[in-house]
Structures are given as C-alpha cells and as structure tokens.
Amino acid sequence: MTNYLIGLIGSGIGPSLSPALHEREAAELGLTYRYRLLDLDVIDQPVGKVLAQARTEGFHGLNITHPAKQAVLPHLDELVPQAAALGAVNTVVFENGRAIGHNTDATGFARSLSRGLPDAAMTNVVLLGAGGAGAAVAHALLSLGTAHLGVHDVDQDRGAQLVSVLERAFGAGRASTCIPEDVRTADGLVHATPTGMAAHPGLPIDESLLRPELWVADIVYRPLETALLAAARARGCRVLHGGGMVVLQAAESLRLFTGAEPDADRMLAHFEELEGEPAHAS
Secondary structure: OOEEEEEEEEOOOOOOOHHHHHHHHHHHOOOEEEEEEEEHHHHOOOHHHHHHHHHHOOOOEEEEOOOOOOOOHHHOOEEOHHHHHHOOOOEEEEEOOEEEEEOOHHHHHHHHHHHHOOOOOOOEEEEEOOOHHHHHHHHHHHHOOOOEEEEEOOOHHHHHHHHHHHHHHHOOOOEEEOOHHHHHHOOEEEEOOOOOOOOOOOOOOOHHHOOOOOEEEEOOOOOOOOHHHHHHHHOOOEEEOOHHHHHHHHHHHHHHHHOOOOOHHHHHHHHHHHHOOOOOOO
16 A cells, blocks of 8 residues: 555644654655644544544544543554553554554654663653653653652642552552652653643743753653753753654654654654754754
C-alpha cells in the first residue's frame, strides 16, 4: 500500500506540526499520505464518536493527543502490551477492521532525553503530571535508569494510581508521590501537563524552586520556549524542549502506520527547518 489517510485527535491542535512532519517524511519514502486534524473543540463530539467516524471513513490510523490519550482506551479493540502497561495510547492503527492502540510517547521521550541531555544525572527526578503523557514519560525515565521518581499531579488520586503502576512494573521504592517543593533536592524536573501550551499559558511550578544544578525538560513544543523553560534558563538550568519528543514519537507512529522505516535524523532536520531551532536545543 502506498496511499494513506491519517488523522490526529485532540483539543486545540491547530498549531500541531504533525501534518508537516508526517507528510514530508512520507513523501521522502515515496508514499501518498494525507494527515488531517480532528480537533475535538471544533468537531464538538466525544473521542469515541470521532474515532468511530474515522474508522468508517477509511482512515488507516490516528495519532491521539491531549486530552484523549486515556479517554480513547474504551473505544479500542486491542492494546499492544506497552500501551496496556502505560494505560495510555497516542497511536491507533486500523488493521483488519480492528482499532489497535500503541504508545510511541515513551520511546520518543527516552530517545529525545538521551540525545539532548545525554549526561543528565538521574538519581532523583521529579515528574509533574500523571496523565497519559506523564505515564509514558514516567516509564521512560525509570527505563533509562532513574533511581527514584517523584510524581506530582493536581489530582492526587491520579498521581497515586500512576505510582502504583510504576512500582508494579519497576519495583517497590522506585517511585512515590511528591510535592512541588521536592524539586529543591532533585537532579531533574520533567513537565508533562498542558500548562505552557499556547492555549494553557503559565508556569506549572513556582520558579523560585529552580536552581542551576537542576536540569529541566518540557514535553510541550508549541511554543518551544515555554514559561517554565524560560524561567529555568534564567536561573542557569540546562533545559530540553519538547521538539525532539514530538519528532521521534512521530517517526515511530509513521512506521506503525505504513510499515516503512522513517529516517529520524531527516525528520529532526525538517523540524529545525520548520521551527528555526534544533529539536534538541538545550
């Protein structure tokens, strides 16, 4: 197959780079590839109905973003083991009439962090956000060797639930709930909430908690320079924006949709061409 119809389901996704990243790389691979935005705010339908309509209309696959990475789960026919372990899906492949959920966020973040901050200290890391993206980032951090992960979410039950999942997967003592003030003694801080996006401006944490020894990673990429990263830079922190994660998860999603092998380095270069800044600026 060389013709593909792909979509992105989420809220406030007008600024998304996914169409440009996917369509450009697909063209390089000799594929005809249309990528449509299915904005829940515009369509005004729940994620289950949007997914069902996409299936009916002959979409080959979908990317899923905020706030639907967990809400989409009941509407799928199958989860691959990694997505089931994460409890979140960012990629749906329609295969033989079945909707199969995958997650490429964890590998995308892990590869981005390894490229962008290869020598980052990982003894004690704080994660802000325990939603779909936060779950993927948490698994990535512990898989990369984080000795202890503190998880903070404004929904305390959601934070505790993620910690329970992480301890079952990685062992007792590897994760616990925490408070923002624990950043004072952490090696790194990873932000995985919508705060800082164009539609959700602001800081997710008091900037007085930031200090030069701390590295800070944000999964938000529109804008690249979130209020958090600007504050962290001003206080001397090494920072990593969300560009690398979005490119590398997109590369893996494209592979799942088509079976073709994307060139991740070419996609990272395309990101830089689009944004005027490297995908791993730090």
